[in-house]
Amino acid sequence: MEATLEQLCAALRKYGMNPVLRGDSSRRIQRVATLEDAVAGDVSFLSNPKYEKVLQTTRASAVVLKPDLAAPPHLDLIQVEDPYAAITVLIVTLHGYRQHRRVPLDRTRSSVHETAVIGENATIHPGATVAEDVVIGNNAVLYPGSYVGPRSRLGDDVVLFPNVVLYDDTRIGNRVTIHSNTTIGEDGLGYAPVGGQWVKIPQIGCVEIEDDVEIGANCAIDRATLGQTRIGRGTKFSNLIAIGHGTHVGEHGLFVAQVGVAGSVTVGNHVTMAGQAGIVGHIRIGDGATIGAKAGVTNNVPAGDTVLGAPAIPIRDHKRQVVYMLRLPELNETVRRLEKEIAELRTRFTARA
Amino acid sequence: MEATLEQLCAALRKYGMNPVLRGDSSRRIQRVATLEDAVAGDVSFLSNPKYEKVLQTTRASAVVLKPDLAAPPHLDLIQVEDPYAAITVLIVTLHGYRQHRRVPLDRTRSSVHETAVIGENATIHPGATVAEDVVIGNNAVLYPGSYVGPRSRLGDDVVLFPNVVLYDDTRIGNRVTIHSNTTIGEDGLGYAPVGGQWVKIPQIGCVEIEDDVEIGANCAIDRATLGQTRIGRGTKFSNLIAIGHGTHVGEHGLFVAQVGVAGSVTVGNHVTMAGQAGIVGHIRIGDGATIGAKAGVTNNVPAGDTVLGAPAIPIRDHKRQVVYMLRLPELNETVRRLEKEIAELRTRFTARA
Amino acid sequence: MEATLEQLCAALRKYGMNPVLRGDSSRRIQRVATLEDAVAGDVSFLSNPKYEKVLQTTRASAVVLKPDLAAPPHLDLIQVEDPYAAITVLIVTLHGYRQHRRVPLDRTRSSVHETAVIGENATIHPGATVAEDVVIGNNAVLYPGSYVGPRSRLGDDVVLFPNVVLYDDTRIGNRVTIHSNTTIGEDGLGYAPVGGQWVKIPQIGCVEIEDDVEIGANCAIDRATLGQTRIGRGTKFSNLIAIGHGTHVGEHGLFVAQVGVAGSVTVGNHVTMAGQAGIVGHIRIGDGATIGAKAGVTNNVPAGDTVLGAPAIPIRDHKRQVVYMLRLPELNETVRRLEKEIAELRTRFTARA
Secondary structure (H helix, E strand, O other): OOEEHHHHHHHHHHOOOOOEEEOOOOOEEOEEOOOOOOOOOEEEEOOOHHHHHHHHOOOOOEEEEOOOOOOOOOOEEEEOOOHHHHHHHHHHHHOOOOOOOOOOOOOOOOEEOOOOEEOOOOEEOOOOEEOOOOEEOOOOEEOOOOEEOOOOEEOOOOEEOOOOEEOOOOEEOOOOEEOOOOEEEEOOOOEEEEOOEEEEOOOOOEEEEOOOOEEOOOOEEEOOOOOEEEEOOOOEEOOOOEEOOOOEEOOOOEEOOOOEEOOOOEEOOOOEEOOOOEEOOOOEEOOOOEEOOOOEEOOOEOOOOEEEOOOOEEHHHHHHHHHHHHOHHHHHHHHHHHHHHHHHHHHHHHHHO | OOEEHHHHHHHHHHOOOOOEEEOOOOOEEOEEOOOOOOOOOEEEEOOOHHHHHHHHOOOOOEEEEOOOOOOOOOOEEEEOOOHHHHHHHHHHHHOOOOOOOOOOOOOOOOEEOOOOEEOOOOEEOOOOEEOOOOEEOOOOEEOOOOEEOOOOEEOOOOEEOOOOEEOOOOEEOOOOEEOOOOEEOOOOOOEEEEOOEEEEOOOOOEEEEOOOOEEOOOOEEOOOOOOEEEEOOOOEEOOOOEEOOOOEEOOOOEEOOOOEEOOOOEEOOOOEEOOOOEEOOOOEEOOOOEEOOOOEEOOOEOOOOEEEOOOOEEHHHHHHHHHHHHOHHHHHHHHHHHHHHHHHHHHHHHHHO | OOEEHHHHHHHHHHOOOOOEEEOOOOOEEOEEOOOOOOOOOEEEEOOOHHHHHHHHOOOOOEEEEOOOOOOOOOOEEEEOOOHHHHHHHHHHHHOOOOOOOOOOOOOOOOEEOOOOEEOOOOEEOOOOEEOOOOEEOOOOEEOOOOEEOOOOEEOOOOEEOOOOEEOOOOEEOOOOEEOOOOEEOOOOOOEEEEOOEEEEOOOOOEEEEOOOOEEOOOOEEOOOOOOEEEEOOOOEEOOOOEEOOOOEEOOOOEEOOOOEEOOOOEEOOOOEEOOOOEEOOOOEEOOOOEEOOOOEEOOOEOOOOEEEOOOOEEHHHHHHHHHHHHOHHHHHHHHHHHHHHHHHHHHHHHHHO
8 A cells, every 4th residue: 555644644643643744744655664675665763763873874765753863854754752653553554464365265176075164255275174064254264284173163354374283173263363384282292101101191172262362383282181272362472382281371462482381271361471481280370470581480470470580480589599690609709718717717716815 | 972870980990990989870971071161961070179169060960089079969979099090091981082084095186106005994185195105004094284205104003193294214103193283304403514604414314203102293303314313112292392313212201392302312211301301412311211391401311310400400409409599699698797797706806906 | 326435535535535445445335324224335434432342243334433443354444534524425425415306397286376487497296385476496396285475586496395384475595495394484473562452563574585594394484574584694494493573694503493583683694503592582693603502692692602591691601600509508508607607706705805
C-alpha cells in the first residue's frame, strides 16, 4: 500500500499518538525500512539516539523520531514520543500482515480423507495431509507438508506453515498460527521401569491450543498422558521450545527461544520466559512471573516474581550472588591476610605474656 | 475396549498387584481419565493424597487409590499399593497403544524407488519417500513426509511419524519409533580449518539405532565421520535432543528434552540425562550414571554417579556449593566484622604495650 | 574410488604433507575406516597414542600414524606429522563428497509454480515445493518435502535436504547446504503489548544467507522485522540452533549444537560458539571471539576474547571462580576457625588486662 505522510499521521492518531509532522504532508510513502536500507519513498525511524548520525546519510524520504532530536533539512519528520510504537503502526498501515495465496483443493495432490470436514475458503496446499474425522474451520491455510492427524479439530483462520505436524486428537482454536517444522501432540517421555527396561505408557491425552496463540518454528509440545497439555489464549512462543506432557501454560504468555518446560507444570497468565530457561516438572509458575534467560527453575515461583540463575532464585538475590562470586578471589585474599594477622597477634601476645 | 471392574482387577493381578475391589465388580468401564475430566463409565486414580478432596466432585465411576484413603460412597474403589503403576496397566488394558491405519501402497502418491524392498504389511503413506536400495521390514509404518535415504535398512514394526528424515545408510532395528520432524544421519560439524576458512570433511559414517528405541520429536542425530553413531537397545529420547557424530549411547537410557551430547562421547547403559544437560566431546559417562538438569559435563562420569551443575560435580558437592553460595553475603559480612575486631584488638594490644 | 598407497601419498603431498611410506606402495586401497571397523583393503589411522594397542588387532591393510610409533610388520604404514589432517585428505580422495542423484523435473509430483525460474541441471525432487516468483540457480538440489517460499532467490549448487523450509523472500547464496527440518525466515517474536495482550508486529524483513554457508538440522533462523537477518560467508552451523530477528552473523564462524542468539545481535567474523551457548539481544560479539559451552553472554565481547559462564566472563576469571567455588566449604571452615581464635584472643587479652 502507499500513503501520504498526512495519512500516516492520521493512522498514528487512531492509536492515540500525537504526531507532529515537519515537512511535506502530501509526500507519498511506499515502505518502512531501516535508516541504512531506506531509499526514496521509504519512511524510517530513529529510536536509539546513539544512531543519530545515520540521519546524515540515510536516503529515506521521512523519519519518525523523538521531538527533541535534530535532523538534516532534506528529511521530512514525524515527531512522536515513542518512535518504536509508531513505526509498528506504520508497518501495519503500509505493509499489513502476510497474505496467503489461495488455491483450490486438488485431491490428487493433497491427501484429504473423505471423512474430513473442511471449512469455507480454506486452502489445503498440495502436499498437505488431512486424516480421517478431522474438522477444519473457515479460512484455514495448510501449507505443503503439514499434517493434521485423525480426529483433530482446527478453528477458523488457522495457519499451519510448511511441515507442521499435528498428531491425533489435537484441538486448535481460532486465529492460531504455527510455524514450520513444529510438532504438536507427539508422545511424551512416559515409561515405567520394569526389570531394567522401559515399558511405554500409552499417551492417551491430547494437546489443546486456545485462540490467538502463535507457536514458532521447530517446537515440540507433548500430548498429555491423560487429559490435556494446554497452551492458553493469546500466548506467543518463539522457536525450538519443548513443552512436556500434561503441562498447562496460561494466557498471554511470551516464551523466548529454546525454553523447556517439563511435564505437569502449571504456568500462570502473563508469564514471560526468557531464552533457554528450563522448568522442572510438577511445579507452579504464578501469574505475571518472569523467568530469566537460562534460569533453571526447581521450585514454585510466586505470582509477579522475577527469578534468575540455576537453581533459580529471586533476581535481586541472584545479582548480589553474582557480585559476591566475582569478589571471591578478593575475599579469599582477605581471609588469608586475617589468618596471618591473628597468628602475628597471638605471637606478640604470647611473647609479651 | 470395555471391561468390568472385575476384569480390570484381573489385569492388575497379572502384573503382580493385589487389588482390593470395593463396589460393583460387574460395572462396565470404558476409559481412563483424570479425576477432573472423568465422566460416568470412566476409571480414575488418586496417587497424591493432597488431591483427595477432588474425590468429592469427580464424576468418575471408579477410582484407583491407596488402601488407607477414604472416598465418597457412590464411588467404586480399586485399592492398591501403587495407584500410578496400576493406572498404567489399566491404560494399556482399556486403551492399548496407538493403532496405525493401514493403507495400500499407491506409487503415484508416494515415492518408492523401484530398487527398494518393502516388507509385508508395511504401510507407506502418500507423501512418504523411500530412496534407492532401501530395505524396510514387516509392518513398518511410514507417515506422510517421512524420508528414508539411499541404502538404509529398517527392521520390523518400525514407525516413522510425519516428516521424519533418515539420511543415507541409516540402520534402524526392530520396533523403533521415531517422532515427527526428527532428523537422523545429517552431517556433523566436521570441518578442517584451512587458511581462515572451514573445509568440509566428508562424513562417510552412518547412524545405527538398535531395537526398541523411541526417539522424540525434532531431534537431530549426526552421522559419524567414520564408523557409526549409535543409540543402544531400549533407550528412549524426548524432544529436541542433539547427538554429535560418532557418539555411542548405551542401552536402556532415558534422555529428557533438549539434552545435547557432543561428538565421540561414550554413554554407558541405563544412563539418565535430565533436561537441557550438555556433554562435551570425547568423554565417557559410566553405566547407571544420572546427569542432572542443565548440567554441563566436562569430565568422565564414573558408573553410578549423579552429577549436577556447570561444570558438573557430584550432586552432594553441588548442593553444598549452592548452599554456600546463598550464604556468600553473610560470609562477607562475617569477614568484614572479623577485620574490624582484629584491628580493634591490635589497637588495644598496642596501646597496652 | 580405489587408489594405491603411492597414489594416496601423492595426494597428501599435494596438500603440503611429507608422508613416508613403509610397505607395499602398489597395494590397492578402497576405503577409509576406523581401526576397529577396518577390513582388508581399508586404510585407517591412529592419532591418539593411547589407542596404540588396537594396531595389534586391526584388520586394516594400511595405517596412517606419526613417525615415532611402532606397528606390527603386517601393516603397511604411512607416517605423517598430523595423521588426523592426513586422513581427512584420504577421505576426500577415496570417498569424495556425497553425490546427489539427479532426476528430471516431474511437475505432476512436485509443486513448481509456473512463474519460478529453475537453473540448469537443477533437481527438484517429487514432493518439493517452489512457490511463485522464485529463482533457483544451476545444479541446485531440492529434496522431497523442501519448500521455497514466494520471491526467494537461491544461488548455484545449493542443496536443501528433505523438509527444509524457506519462507518468503529468503536470499541464499552459492554452494549453501541446509540440512533437514531446518526453518529459515519464520516470523520472529515481534509483538507489542497492548492492554495486556500481544499484538503482532508484521515481520517484513527477510533472511540472507551468504555463499558457502552450511546449516545443520532442525535450526530456526528468524526473518528480520525490517531489513535482514544475515549469516555471513563460509559460516557453519550444527543442529538445533536458534537465531533471532535482525541478527547479523559474520563470516567463517563455527556454531555448535543448540546455540541460541537473540535478536539484533552483531556477531563478528571467525567467531566460535560452543554448545548450548546463549547470547542476549542487541549486543556485539567481536571478531575471533570464542563463546564457551553453556555460556550466557549478557554484554559485548571484545574481539579475540574467550568467555565462559552465565553471566559470561573472561575464561581465566571464570576458571578461577570455579576453583574458588569448589573451595567455599573450606573457606567457610577457615572463617569459623578465625572467629573462634579471635574470641579466644580477646578473652585472654581481657583476662590479662
